[in-house]
């Protein structure tokens with residue numbers, strides 16, 4: 260049931276990992292939510308999980324954003340939209356190197372179609388999922404939003420850079436206003452234990468690989484290099500709880516609706532603290548009470564040695580701050596993994 264008097268937000272990719280957590284945050288704040296997702300990396304069952312947490316489902320359209328007539332039909336039907344949060348994208352870095360056109364088509368045509376429909380229908384507020392990948396290997400740490408955007412290492416990373424440019428240019432010549440959120444490394448799962456990451460096939464990212472190793476899907480965790488110039492030799496990242504990332508989207512939408520700020524703004528979404536791969540493994544072992552089998556291997560091509568965020572701008576201007584610890588990230592990821600195994 261829609262809540263009259265509360266804003267209505269379109270969330271693309273709203274059944275995916277970060278999108279589903281954001282849908283929950285929005286519904287729990289009594290906003291109305293419309294989701295578009297083509298289910299290419301998610302399942303319609305996520306709608307039931309959302310309903311079991313919030314007591315209601317978002318309106319759902321199972322369409323592909325590259326299908327412009329289908330998207331136009333959604334905008335023709337949903338007349339109350341006040342803002343769009345655009346999560347929908349393909350995100351596997353390695354796959355993007357093998358299939359660049361798939362990534363350019365999916366991630367950029369969908370963005371252009373979406374912005375066209377927004378402008379045609381005077382829906383003038385857009386929150387965009389960007390990534391710390393735009394900073395590449397930074398010269399100075401922590402990275403601020405003014406740190407240089409380095410040449411992209413992968414077609415995936417390039418879709419984020421070009422996506423930001425497309426949005427920036429459009430906000431300079433239309434009524435469209437936008438906030439790009441550059442997430443660092445979102446991990447963990449919902450505190451209810453009912454939502455989390457559902458990687459199809461073999462995961463690429465560290466935390467799902469840790470939890471899947473812990474339940475015996477893999478014999479050991481491969482650690483890609485321990486000869487980096489870091490205290491324990493393993494790479495450093497700014498891991499951030501997915502629920503903190505979700506909250507940042509609510510705040511970004513509210514900022515756009517308030518009319519505050521410039522037409523186009525960029526914020527880092529991280530904790531500001533970097534942890535090494537071995538520190539993450541230790542935190543997982545503490546959360547689970549298990550010993551995780553590991554094997555040190557060669558460096559992975561394209562890995563950044565260390566990156567973590569300067570969050571002053573998002574703390575002070577956006578008014579958002581990450582609140583959940585690495586221990587909470589690991590314990591929620593572990594609860595989620597166990598719930599998946601118990602279902603099998």
Ligand code: NAD
Pocket residue numbers: 271272273274275276277278295296297298299300301322323324325345346347348349350365369388389390391442443444445
């Ligand atoms: P995800 O794959 O779990 O979610 C993306 C959702 O978009 C999926 O449900 C998928 O089915 C849908 N989708 C993809 N292409 C679509 C299309 N053409 N039309 C309709 N739906 C489509 O990914 P996620 O981890 O939740 O990431 C969300 C966003 O955040 C992405 O834009 C990603 O690039 C960005 N991001 C993610 C991370 C991360 O580590 N997870 C880090 C930085 C940025």
Ligand code: WQD
Pocket residue numbers: 350352389390391392416443444445463464465466468480481482483484494495496536559562
């Ligand atoms: C984290 C650390 C690995 C797996 C990727 C994308 C980036 C962004 C976030 C979207 C690294 C190490 C990993 C393993 C390991 N996504 N590792 N063994 O590479 O920081 O970023 O996701 O925008 O664009 O590139 O994340 O989770 O893959 O790796 O030792 O089996 O864990 O070397 O240091 P990454 P990750």
